[in-house]
Amino acid sequence: MSTKSNPEMSKDIRLLEDLFEYIIPKYLEAHDIMISMLDFPVTEDIRVADLGCGFGELSGRLLEMLPTATVFGLDKEKRILKRAKEKLGRFGDRFKGLQCNLNLSAWAAGLSPLNAVVSSFTLDYLTLDRHREIISDIYGALNHGGRFVSCEFFIPADEHVSTIFHDLEIRYIQSSLQRGEVTKEQIDLLSQSTILRQKHHICRVDTKIEWLHSAGFKRIDVPWRFLNLAVVSAVR
Numbered sequence: 364m365s366t367k368s369n370p371e372m373s374k375d376i377r378l379l380e381d382l383f384e385y386i387i388p389k390y391l392e393a394h395d396i397m398i399s400m401l402d403f404p405v406t407e408d409i410r411v412a413d414l415g416c417g418f419g420e421l422s423g424r425l426l427e428m429l430p431t432a433t434v435f436g437l438d439k440e441k442r443i444l445k446r447a448k449e450k451l452g453r454f455g456d457r458f459k460g461l462q463c464n465l466n467l468s469a470w471a472a473g474l475s476p477l478n479a480v481v482s483s484f485t486l487d488y489l490t491l492d493r494h495r496e497i498i499s500d501i502y503g504a505l506n507h508g509g510r511f512v513s514c515e516f517f518i519p520a521d522e523h524v525s526t527i528f529h530d531l532e533i534r535y536i537q538s539s540l541q542r543g544e545v546t547k548e549q550i551d552l553l554s555q556s557t558i559l560r561q562k563h564h565i566c567r568v569d570t571k572i573e574w575l576h577s578a579g580f581k582r583i584d585v586p587w588r589f590l591n592l593a594v595v596s597a598v599r
């Protein structure tokens with residue numbers, strides 16, 4: 364159904380956008396580290412793909428930091444991508460929003476060679492088999508020396524870490540509500556959202572590191588970690 368024929372549909376998208384920083388602890392800090400890992404000269408015409416770009420928060424920050432970069436924002440949700448394009452309209456052609464399903468390797472067609480691939484809070488929506496496979500797609504799409512940086516949720520070795528994270532998440536959302544940064548309507552919508560509340564497939568950080576090694580990546584590292592969240596970086 365198009366948003367034109369159902370105004371409520373575009374309202375739910377509006378309510379969901381800009382929520383992440385108030386519901387995911389350390390959301391912006393994780394992006395800070397991801398961006399810092401992309402230390403390209405500001406004058407270089409680099410090409411970056413943002414897999415599961417959502418409303419374009421990370422893409423926008425990359426476009427600001429790298430004034431000659433082109434960012435390809437990929438997402439399967441047409442309505443979310445439409446908002447990302449509107450929000451990043453000030454960057455003109457430097458942001459190219461592309462609708463695609465990351466479950467299919469075709470996402471990379473026409474984008475290669477890429478200098479960097481980033482992905483935040485998205486790859487854990489893919490099954491573990493597909494997560495492993497997409498790492499090879501990414502390796503194939505990057506040029507030599509190109510960098511892949513992602514941030515997702517991981518299974519900790521000690522289950523107590525998840526308990527701490529879960530408790531913190533609840534307190535974090537409650538404080539955001541108290542400060543009026545989010546509304547109860549937004550939180551209720553989030554819990555029902557078929558777009559964002561999908562099954563997650565999480566693995567151990569060590570498993571992801573093994574997948575990166577097998578795909579051929581070098582200089583694999585975990586530059587940032589906070590409880591269940593980790594930023595993983597690797598170079599082709």
Ligand SMILES: C[S@@+](CC[C@H](N)C(=O)[O-])C[C@H]1O[C@@H](n2cnc3c(N)ncnc32)[C@H](O)[C@@H]1O
Pocket residue numbers: 383414415416417418419420421437438439440443463464465466482483484485488489558559
């Ligand atoms: C939690 S949001 C994160 C958005 C953004 N990266 C950020 O940090 O704000 C996850 C995004 O991944 C997208 N997504 C999930 N599965 C996908 C798939 N198979 N193909 C393409 N996009 C997908 C969703 O539509 C959503 O916009």
